[in-house]
Amino acid sequence: MHGGAGRRPISAKQARSLEQALDQGYRLLEAGVPALEAVEAAIRILEASGLFNAGLGSNRQLDDVQRMDAAIMDGRTLRAGAVASIERVMHPITAARLVTERTPHVLLVGEPATRFARYVDVDPLPRHATERRRPTGRRRSHPNALAVRLFQAMARQKVMRKASGQETVGAVALDASGTVAAGASTGGVDVMLPGRVGDTPLIGCGVYADDEAGAISMTGLGESIIRVGAAKEIAQLLDLGWKCSRAADTVLNRLVRRTGGSAGTIVISTTGSFAIRHVTPRMAAGYWDGSGSPIVRDRFH
Numbered sequence: 032m033h034g035g036a037g038r039r040p041i042s043a044k045q046a047r048s049l050e051q052a053l054d055q056g057y058r059l060l061e062a063g064v065p066a067l068e069a070v071e072a073a074i075r076i077l078e079a080s081g082l083f084n085a086g087l088g089s090n091r092q093l094d095d096v097q098r099m100d101a102a103i104m105d106g107r108t109l110r111a112g113a114v115a116s117i118e119r120v121m122h123p124i125t126a127a128r129l130v131t132e133r134t135p136h137v138l139l140v141g142e143p144a145t146r147f148a149r150y151v152d153v154d155p156l157p158r159h160a161t162e163r164r165r166p167t168g169r170r171r172s173h174p175n176a177l178a179v180r181l182f183q184a185m186a187r188q189k190v191m192r193k194a195s196g197q198e199t200v201g202a203v204a205l206d207a208s209g210t211v212a213a214g215a216s217t218g219g220v221d222v223m224l225p226g227r228v229g230d231t232p233l234i235g236c237g238v239y240a241d242d243e244a245g246a247i248s249m250t251g252l253g254e255s256i257i258r259v260g261a262a263k264e265i266a267q268l269l270d271l272g273w274k275c276s277r278a279a280d281t282v283l284n285r286l287v288r289r290t291g292g293s294a295g296t297i298v299i300s301t302t303g304s305f306a307i308r309h310v311t312p313r314m315a316a317g318y319w320d321g322s323g324s325p326i327v328r329d330r331f332h
């Protein structure tokens with residue numbers, strides 16, 4: 032599992048939450064639950080914790096609204112579900128899973144995605160979490176105020192390259208039947224225009240899972256991850272027989288070289304080998320195969 036790649040060190044609370052999520056996910060796998068369900072259950076723990084940039088703890092866009100992205104994919108059937116720019120739900124990952132189960136589609140976006148989540152009973156965020164934090168003063172209601180802020184944000188795009196996202200969450204798993212699954216959930220990056228969507232809900236960019244290759248969940252600057260189609264690219268290398276770590280390093284290095292961005296990834300193969308790799312200074316992540324206790328750190332070099 033990962034809790035995002037970036038510069039910040041992992042906090043003790045975040046480390047505990049990741050351990051809990053790994054524990055829960057592994058126990059489900061041990062009980063014979065499919066990888067997809069274990070991935071969803073583990074991510075839900077991090078979304079509800081308020082300690083990560085997902086679900087309750089999601090970043091806000093420049094208009095002070097939380098808009099979240101999530102995706103989940105099953106390696107056996109290649110069924111995938113995703114939501115983008117969804118608002119006011121505690122568990123975007125569950126909304127994504129329900130897109131695979133209750134609709135013939137892969138991706139729902141914006142207000143209709145939020146309405147879908149309501150319809151299928153995904154828990155809402157508590158009211159206090161969705162209230163706007165800043166007063167709606169005269170400056171805010173000035174017709175140019177939003178445009179000025181958007182302009183400033185765009186000027187900071189250069190800063191974004193370095194700032195990237197942080198504390199996005201994700202998971203990959205291999206179940207007893209040999210099926211892999213991948214998922215991720217995020218509130219986006221630190222600075223973003225209203226309506227910005229990252230890599231997380233885009234299948235083949237933020238997540239990918241295929242029993243003929245493996246499962247991948249990305250984190251980092253979404254704009255760079257999208258441009259190299261990172262998750263699918265790693266899957267293709269696994270399909271060619273590459274090791275998880277070599278495939279991950281190759282694609283992360285290409286991402287840096289071609290886009291100037293930075294990212295991290297968790298990768299698992301259908302034989303159970305896995306890699307946690309990042310080109311950011313840190314990446315909060317952990318793993319557990321059931322022996323001893325879950326390992327959680329913020330550097331995997």
Ligand code: ASP
Nearest residue numbers: 196197199229250251253
């Ligand atoms: N990849 C996410 C995004 O760009 C952010 C992150 O992973 O921290 O939305």
